[in-house]
Amino acid sequence: MLRLSTKGQYGVRAMYEIAKGYPETPVTIKEISEKQDVSVAYLEQILNKLRKAGLIKSIKGPGGGYLLEKKPEEVSIAAILNELEGPVALTSCLDPEEGCVRVDSCVTHLLWKALGEKVEAFLKTITLKNLVSGDLDKMKRK
Amino acid sequence: MLRLSTKGQYGVRAMYEIAKGYPETPVTIKEISEKQDVSVAYLEQILNKLRKAGLIKSIKGPGGGYLLEKKPEEVSIAAILNELEGPVALTSCLDPEEGCVRVDSCVTHLLWKALGEKVEAFLKTITLKNLVSGDLDKMKRK
DNA sequence: ATAATACTTGACAAAGTTAGTAGGGTTTTA
DNA sequence: TAAAACCCTACTAACTTTGTCAAGTATTAT
Numbered sequence: 001m002l003r004l005s006t007k008g009q010y011g012v013r014a015m016y017e018i019a020k021g022y023p024e025t026p027v028t029i030k031e032i033s034e035k036q037d038v039s040v041a042y043l044e045q046i047l048n049k050l051r052k053a054g055l056i057k058s059i060k061g062p063g064g065g066y067l068l069e070k071k072p073e074e075v076s077i078a079a080i081l082n083e084l085e086g087p088v089a090l091t092s093c094l095d096p097e098e099g100c101v102r103v104d105s106c107v108t109h110l111l112w113k114a115l116g117e118k119v120e121a122f123l124k125t126i127t128l129k130n131l132v133s134g135d136l137d138k139m140k141r142k
Numbered sequence: 143m144l145r146l147s148t149k150g151q152y153g154v155r156a157m158y159e160i161a162k163g164y165p166e167t168p169v170t171i172k173e174i175s176e177k178q179d180v181s182v183a184y185l186e187q188i189l190n191k192l193r194k195a196g197l198i199k200s201i202k203g204p205g206g207g208y209l210l211e212k213k214p215e216e217v218s219i220a221a222i223l224n225e226l227e228g229p230v231a232l233t234s235c236l237d238p239e240e241g242c243v244r245v246d247s248c249v250t251h252l253l254w255k256a257l258g259e260k261v262e263a264f265l266k267t268i269t270l271k272n273l274v275s276g277d278l279d280k281m282k283r284k
Numbered sequence: 285a286t287a288a289t290a291c292t293t294g295a296c297a298a299a300g301t302t303a304g305t306a307g308g309g310t311t312t313t314a
Numbered sequence: 315t316a317a318a319a320c321c322c323t324a325c326t327a328a329c330t331t332t333g334t335c336a337a338g339t340a341t342t343a344t
Contacts, residue, residue, distance in 0.1 A: 029291075044291075051291095059290085060290055060292095061290065063290095
């Protein structure tokens with residue numbers, strides 16, 4: 001249950017590669033494609049979304065590529081996934097765009113809401129810096 | 143992102159109805175169907191799985207219905223969802239049945255694993271008793 | 285200038301999953 | 315013995331995911 005889409009997974013891995021080039025070395029789509037084994041065409045879609053969201057910027061022409069728009073420690077996994085998969089909404093009634101019909105009659109409403117918030121909170125504490133520096137103790141402690 | 147299937151949602155709500163009949167009042171599929179607004183045929187599939195998993199038992203014939211097999215405080219949400227949706231496996235490489243090809247080369251492996259474990263741990267702390275008694279503080283504290 | 289590099293965009297399709305319906309059982313008990 | 319209630323399998327329509335493809339536009343090294 002609760003499978004993450006490949007778009008989200010690839011997106012995080014792509015951001016990891018771009019973060020390795022921080023602060024000044026542009027990383028090309030081709031490099032990301034080879035290192036993370038994802039097709040160039042698919043990555044284009046993913047990076048496009050992340051660029052529009054202001055997480056990365058791109059430099060065109062020879063020698064160009066992608067760069068982080070912020071510091072690695074300021075880019076959380078939550079931010080990346082939010083752009084690629086939308087907000088955590090375990091049920092459709094928690095989706096901001098849909099809304100709940102049963103609302104308070106629904107005993108489980110609070111449960112799913114609480115779980116979603118926990119997930120989001122956790123993902124906010126993990127940043128690209130943690131990933132790049134291999135600082136993974138955080139995940140065990142929290 | 144991270145949408146729960148309706149099977150999982152309905153399953154929890156059905157178990158909630160059955161839990162209300164604990165310890166001795168059988169709850170029929172029809173009652174659950176009406177109270178939770180889910181078709182009888184769909185509920186049959188769901189309850190069948192839960193019965194085979196030993197979470198509930200059924201009594202046939204007139205006056206029959208479903209009963210909890212254990213005490214409400216011994217049935218966690220995690221147990222219900224595990225039967226209906228399989229284990230929490232945010233990525234296919236964490237799925238027990240598939241396995242990971244990249245394993246240690248995958249920087250994000252640990253991340254998804256940690257998140258999955260957090261989700262599972264949380265869902266294990268919430269039981270049907272919490273749901274029935276409206277004891278939801280737990281969700282805020284933890 | 286211009287060719288090479290690299291990003292940008294939108295349409296589309298194959299594959300898989302989900303969410304349910306349908307229709308036929310069997311078992312139990314009043 | 316009939317009604318109530320559970321049991322089981324198959325199927326399918328809709329949706330989502332996971333990509334591919336083709337045709338751009340922008341930039342810069344030479």
